[in-house]
Amino acid sequence: MIELVNLSKSYRNIKAVDKINLRIEDGTIFGFLGPNGAGKTTTIKMMAGVMNPTGGRIILDGIDLMNDPVSAKKIVGYIPDRPFLYERLTGWEFLKLISALYGMNGSTELDKKILRLLNLFEIAEWKDELIESYSHGMKQRLIMCSALIHDPKILIVDEPMVGLDPKAMRLVKEIFRKKAQEGMTLFISTHSLEVAQELCNEVAIIHKGRIVARGTLDDLKRGARLDGTLEDIFLKIIEEEMND
């Protein structure tokens, strides 16, 4: 479960994230939507523990991220929008490094698991090549492998489908659904409203650092008094907010 309590981040006089409150149950695929510069990536970076909030709390599966960051990070997988990979390592070496950082020892069981993940994301045949020779989509798939290697309870993803071909997109969606069924909580920030509509059980729309709408697709339709797609609802809500 993810709990954000009055989560805030200010840069001088600008409130990038303004007292966000969210509670996301286990097994939920939660879509975090918003226009450019709304505060999505800042929220995600704070949840991943790579940026300090200026106020509020982040509780991941009952662990306060600020009080016990190491324990909280152990149960989280993080896929940033612009991931860094050690380009001069091979895919295999990179995954071994990440698993070591999660405290997983170099057993044959781990090797099998890495191979299984590489097969799942269809990049096993490239495992011994340097990452610098990978395409953008392959790098994206490798970073997904690294985020799932320790079976996290929570997966935080910033723009999951960037650089993926349709086949890989379908594959990723299937994996995400399966993981949610197994009890994993997925927090996904995306610009793609189609992805959100297809994948997420619940969504929240952030605008100028504040949550302006939240619920299932039906909840949002009722709130917006509109019977259209998520895109129609999103545009109507943002327009109303801008007029206010």
Add this chain to the structure above:
Amino acid sequence: MEDLLILISPRILALKNRVNRIEKRFKIVYVVIGGIILWVGISYACIKVLFYFKSIEVIGDLLNYRLLSMILLTFFSLLIISNIITSLSNLYISRDLELLHSMPVSSDKIYVAKAFYTLLDSSWMIAVFGIPVLIAFGWVYKTGALYYFHMLHCIFAFVIISANMGIMVTMILTNLFPAQRTKDILMLLTVIMIASLYLLFRLLRPERLVDPDSFFSIIHYMGALKKTDSPYLPTFWITSILWSLLTNKKGSPFIFNTLMLWSTALALTVINIWLSRWIYFKGYSKAHEAKRRIITGSFINNIIKKLLSPFMSQDLVLMIDKEIRTFFRDNTQWSQLLLLLALIVVYLYNFKVLPLEKAYIRIDILQNEIAFLNLGLSGFVVSAIATRFIYPSISSEGEAFWIIRSSPFSMHRFIWCKYLIYLPFMLILGGILIISTNIILNVSKTLMYSTSITLFFITFSIVAIALRIGAQYPNFRYENIAQISTGIGGLTFMIISVAFITLIMAIEAGPVYILFISEFKDMSISILKWIYIILSFSFVLFLTFFITYRSLKIAILRLERLET
């Protein structure tokens, strides 16, 4: 401990992969041979100087002691500055930090791993230049193995102390300054510090220590030589330890200084780890908030655009405009102009204080000899600056290079654009260097014209060679632009450039000498000698044009064939 080893492992693995996959392995052999030659060269030069000082009666050993102290103090200052810059990059800017901070590893462990690499990255200078100097001391004073053992552990403690001090400054500054401007202010502070230190060192005129005449009496002079550094400085402890071994006078100060050195090194390490728990992640988080720029470059740009527009097509003008704009908006780039200014001031000052009147040969001949050698030195300075600014200029396009590649803007125009931006700047710089030093030296007209004109033409080629090597070794995925010039391409450029300057000087030496002597002695020159002079200068002219043309041509071809 296990986490630390894991955090350190990516660079080791990357190095292993790099070595394993190098196609042209002979390049490694070149670097190793070059390193050995450099080591032997430095050691040899130091041994010569130290033997010379040692042979001076009464004050010989004092001079060497003072020299050791000054060398260590210089290294100490440079190491601290180097650590400030490197720790800023490793601890706060490095692109892998987001990945590492999202892992279940405490921030103090990330700090230790990154501090370890900061120490390594900053201290290579000691390995390259410091160790051969200290070996030379051991050689001259005929010490035993014990000296070399103590030398190594003292250097180790020395680099630990300087690394910790530099890192501490960075950690505190990153937390003190407003978040958005941390990087800018740190970079500026560092540059100002380097420039001040360099100027201070030059204005202290250490060369006076080898010149007793500049003191009122021999007692004053001896007093100046015996004056030691502050006993609180680590350099004082190391100087004392090494000197007692060199002169075979071990005693209680030796043990005390060794204990002081190592206890400081360990205490600073512990203090920094403790400090990192409090402020490191806070500073990292602040440093990654939005950034503001200090200098816009708009004023300079508008003038340049107006000046160039009547003579150039719009695309070329706009590319030049973009180049200047990005240069002045990158604080790590423009701030180095301050360093350049300090370098020019020190260079000219060095000529001003040359004790030529104390030389045993005629002053006018010596002045002109120095002026000719100055051609090589100025060429070297121009090359060094080209390594820093022009050689990385192609890589500096970064991952946005695809915009140029995919546009109808040809590589031919791209290279010309770069050439036209940097050439005037380098011509002005070279001109200031050579003309000012010639005026200071009061050289003959022959030397004034021949050296100035030669440097003018050499500069055309140096800029072209820098672009050619830059196109041969492009790195669009750099982590830090400053690292590009320290790679194999930068070294290759320097070697080629210095070889080119030496060749030009070798061709011109004879004709310039004939011209100078004829002017000096008011003698006429025979027709045969005139033919020799004209042929030599024509060959120099041809060579510079040929090298310039070929270099630019190859640079264009390299970029056209480049697969990114």
